[in-house]
Amino acid sequence: MLIPPSIHLPIEILANTLIYSYLQSSFCLTFVTETDLAVNLPSNLSSMRIQPNDSDLVNQILYASEKGCSDYIIQMHEPEDFMVAFEKVNHLGDIRRSDKKLIFLPMQDEIYNASVLTDMLSLKQTSFVANILLVVPAVQSSDDCEFYDMITHKFVGHDEEIHKPLYLDRWDSCAGHFQKAMNLFPHDMSNLYGKTVKVTAFTYKPYVLLDLDPSLNPIGRDGIDIKAIDEFCRWVNCTVEFVRNDGYLWGEIYENSTGVGIVGDVVEDRADIGITALYSWYEEFRVMDFTAPIIRTAVTCIAPAPRILTSWDLPLLPFTWLMWVCLIFTFFYASFALFLAQRSTDKIFLSTFGMMMTQSRDDSSDTWRIRSITGWMLVTGLIIDNAYGGGLASSFTLPKYEPSIDSVQDLVDRKMEWGANSEAWTFSIILSEEVIIERDSSSIRASAIV
Known part of the structure; x- marks a missing residue:
């Protein structure tokens, strides 16, 4: 129960005072308490209650943190368990605030040992959190009044000092106020004192x-x-x-x-x-924080230079593959026309090939039909021969190279492996849903020395 009709215990009055003094600007407040804590919350502050479960405490805190409830009031017999779980949540959660506030309250029973709070300052997990406030019962000087010391860790300064307790103030339940009116969260990170x-x-x-x-x-x-x-x-x-x-x-x-x-x-x-x-x-x-970027950079991939094409295919370079297909089709079509004209298969392929090479027929008894087809084939052969000769001369004059690698698609099409000194070079693209990028990132070979 977090909103009762009245507040009567001194620790509850103190908790209410701390909330109104330091947590009013919070979006949401999480209470991690093993017993009911009666407090009145400001109207603009939402809250969440966690009943600590040792086996599931990490998930409980993570759920509250992801909802934006990242300021905590903790009242547990073993507050160290909270700090261990809290540190894990800092790595697991996506909602991260650098100014989280943790307020630890003592348990209200006779067997509770308040030293468990101050002992918590020596934990490694505590050294990562600046805004920690321990409410520790003080030695009572009156039977009617209760006193609570406000303690935090030094956090700043030399390494041997950061875990030492820092006594800030004392709260008197009879007077209802703090004796020194000190700031109970003094570490604003503007000066780390070395x-x-x-x-x-x-x-x-x-x-x-x-x-x-x-x-x-x-x-x-x-x-x-x-x-x-x-x-x-x-x-x-x-x-x-x-x-x-x-x-x-x-x-x-x-x-x-x-x-x-x-x-x-x-x-x-x-x-x-x-x-x-x-x-x-x-x-x-997902497991650590990043600052704002300070520079934009890009990666230049060095690919092998295009190699000179082998000599055996140089005679084929003057024409494209489509042109060669058309020439083959023309050869068979002209052969068929010559067959129809002379009504015989005698030397039709040899004659057709010769005329496409601008070689005339040696038969003077050809009919006008054969001579007509021969004339058109000689003209066609003359055009083809001159085009092929010019292209072949160009191929021999200027060497031909294989296509260069100018894009990721080219790199993938060539099935080329690429190397770097660490797999970190793929971290930016490894989750890409593009098939080309996915194939490219899988072809890296990382080595300590490249």
């Missing part, structure tokens, strides 16, 4: 150049992506630490949410940021 940001990359000109000569470059690195990272850290005051995984280049992500290379370093949280000419790949976007 926090280490791990960046994974490998040398790939002109985007990333590592291990440069210090005499040429004082920081030993350069490139388009490097400059973007250095400028980002200059703005927010962070320290860049590079994670090297050169052997796998861009790498890949496996079905069990592990991976190698740049994308593997990011998905397994070995690095916070991945650079080196990364594209907007769909499969990778």
